[in-house]
């Protein structure tokens with residue numbers, strides 16, 4: 001935990017899940033689909049989503065608005081029943097109450113009873129679980145010691161979200177679902193939150209995250225599952241998904257302007273800002289960086305300050321979701 005972010009030094013909370021190490025996947029989704037009336041929120045009449053999530057992994061479920069991320073999390077949490085297919089979490093049907101005590105969830109739209117204090121709420125949630133964390137440990141985990149006696153209704157947006165995180169982990173979940181957890185969090189709250197998630201992971205917790213912050217997903221996820229229109233569009237490590245996008249962005253100093261660069265082989269997009277002495281600082285997106293560089297050198301162009309950057313996860317996401 002980053003102590004510099006805390007008002008006073010706090011003891012490192014002891015986080016451990018009640019998980020028994022096992023090679024079996026934490027979550028198994030087999031041909032699962034969900035329809036609301038005529039609309040397929042996940043999968044379709046003739047196809048469902050099939051997915052295994054391994055224990056201890058942090059999986060980011062990504063996708064445009066309406067892709068089915070929240071629906072899939074709802075199925076994994078047992079809040080919804082699949083229209084067809086099956087979902088098993090820790091080997092059990094998550095709709096069974098005893099399975100749910102092993103899961104934790106921070107929903108997108110968590111509303112807290114405004115009149116209860118932070119400590120009262122934590123005590124209330126702790127009473128729901130067989131082997132909960134202590135209230136001081138959870139307060140330390142989400143850095144809310146200073147707000148322990150404050151009513152939930154008077155917390156700032158970021159503090160309320162951190163309290164939501166504390167409530168989601170107080171039962172020592174073996175699988176933790178975080179639905180857009182860092183919305184409304186400032187930089188400091190986000191850092192405290194990710195320190196808390198890392199502490200849970202160090203204790204053996206499996207994490208499923210949805211987020212629209214792709215830089216965040218790229219930093220924290222072991223695996224990315226990209227959903228689009230209720231189907232799995234891509235599945236792999238962030239590096240593998242980025243590598244799936246052909247091409248790169250090149251920046252360099254050149255004597256060629258944007259129009260001349262645009263006409264070069266394999267160039268998708270070129271822009272150039274005028275510099276002193278007849279030079280241009282060019283940014284060129286190309287399908288084939290090697291071909292472009294070979295062509296530039298073949299016609300005797302002088303290049304300086306050359307940088308080649310492969311696609312970010314965000315660019316890979318845009319590229320994949322733009323394809324039919």
Ligand SMILES: Nc1ncnc2c1ncn2[C@@H]1O[C@H](COP(=O)(O)OP(=O)(O)OP(=O)(O)O)[C@@H](O)[C@H]1O
Pocket residue numbers: 036039040041042063064065066067068069070071072
């Ligand atoms: N209870 C419901 N009744 C009817 N339609 C629903 C219901 N829940 C979700 N949907 C629809 O199912 C589709 C998938 O929704 P879902 O909330 O799972 O997407 P999402 O990927 O989580 O989107 P977002 O990024 O906007 O949160 C959407 O078209 C949505 O309108």
